[in-house]
Amino acid sequence: MRFAEIWTTALRSILKNKRRSILTMLGIIIGIAAVVTILAIGDGFSNWVTKSITSNKSGKVETQIVYTPNDTANTSAQPFNERDLTLVRQVKGIAKVKQSSSDADYAQLTLPVKNKTKSVLVHYTKGKSSKVIAGRRLTAMDNEIGNQVAVIDAGLAKSLFGGTTNALHHGITVDEQLYEIVGVRSSVASSVNFTDAMSGKIPTNITIPRKVHQYYTRSERTGDLLTLSLTKGAKASRVNKRVLHILKAQGSMRSQGDYQSNDPTAQADTFGKVLNAITYFVSAVAGISLFIAGIGVMNMMYISVAERTTEIGIRRAMGARQQDIRLQFLLESATLTILGGLIGYGLGVLLALGVSALPVMPFKASFSFGGFALAFGVSTAVGLVFGVMPANAASRKDLIEIIR
């Protein structure tokens, strides 16, 4: 018989036994759907990370080293001298080193709070500050005009003034200048929120207009920031660690302050590691599911062969060769699992879209042809591998025994 006709026969006999076929396919569907979902999310994540960390002008991965002096008053010396720069340049994985001022955006300051000193993160903004829960936001106008105002977070407001609204219209000292608190934002967690970090919006304890701060601290904190452009394939976290190690041992200002790294990929790395672990886990579970599904297919095919002994006999009497019968049953199990694989792929796509539509997910799932090919290939393989033995059993049936 022609291949196409054998395949039609196989397909029809699957459709004639819908309930059993669907139940048998279920394992394949679940296994494939799980793999497709996790792959789509994983791909989406890595695309997004790549995009996020290479979103600067040069398109290269950059990381930063900040020098923070212990005593802000003592800043006469250069944070990094030529020797430091040469040392850093020699670190493996660094393509370029650029020196600039951290003044630009953020600063870590100490503030006296209830007879203790507390470390706070300050943001010097040019535009709007983030949402407030009391008072008002900072606006671009504050920056332009030079209003000496600030927005602080609820945690700081509580420890300084005992409450959110109490803090409004009080003063707060930043770099020896007094700012009027006009707004209070929600409390900033000690650990940085991942989504905010990747989008470049680090929540800070204190936000003040940039121009105002620059006006007062023009001469301070120059050249305390090194921006390291990495060579291709270099890992930011590893490079940072090496640079910090060298600077902490040999840096010219190591006794007067501290070197810190700001690695934009660090959290992505952690998240990626977790995602990898989840991927492996889900893949393992899906693998087991597919294996059990394959055994289910095999079981169903054996039952089918037993039930259709007469049919096999009739076909053989009508001139079917052993290989015709074998091919028919093999195609039947393969078609069954391929159908399951396609349904599973569809389900996986829907699941992945559903997951990436959740508000907590900062990225979209991504679908590749590879994922489809994998689903198709695996389901075909399961059908063929687990269908071979029943199909052989069908083809080896003794014609005299079954034609009575």
Added chain:
Amino acid sequence: MLIELKAVNKYYQNGAQNFQVLRDINLAIDRGEFLSIMGPSGAGKTSLINLIGFIDRQYEGEYLFNGTSYQKASDNTLARIRNRSVGFVFQNFKLIGNNTILENVELPLLYGGMTKRAAKPIVEQALTRVGLPNSSQKIPSELSGGQQQRVAIARALVHQPKFIIADEPTGALDTKTSAEIMQIFRDLNRNEGTTIVLVTHDPQVSLYGDRLIKILDGAITADEPVVGVQHALR
């Protein structure tokens, strides 16, 4: 000669016992013959036609089909011979239950390498010939026993085999339907010269043939033409 059996013996291994089902069978069937093989149950009728129909090749002696022995032929060769040369009609019809009439009847054509598209008009023609036009989309259980046997006959003749083997074709049918079915075989033989080997234990049915072979305990006891008033159709 189309079919020639020379000194054929067949044994069944039943446990420790060796049971002889065919004893020294000598039989020659020519093209265009309508042969009835009659005998009681267990006489070896089915063993004989399984052998003639290339289903069984565990025998001693010689079976020549068109002058060639296929006793040592491969399974594939036998399948091809069955497909090209033999049409089977069974007692209990042996239609595939969940396939349509069309799908049942087209089987020999498909296994002969034809496409479904090419087979369809031929199948319709065969169904018309057995008196069942316009029923190709039904399934067997929607038909009566007589109609199912007509479908089986259509399936046996659709690929124009060299001969048709009918194993108790009326065994599951009432007298009136039996007569109708036998009439179809009769017409096939008379009008188209199809060679028919009919197996039955019903003396009435055996009289439709032109030649009657009686078999008892695996041996042929009589081989005579059916003539005159004996013949079912005179």
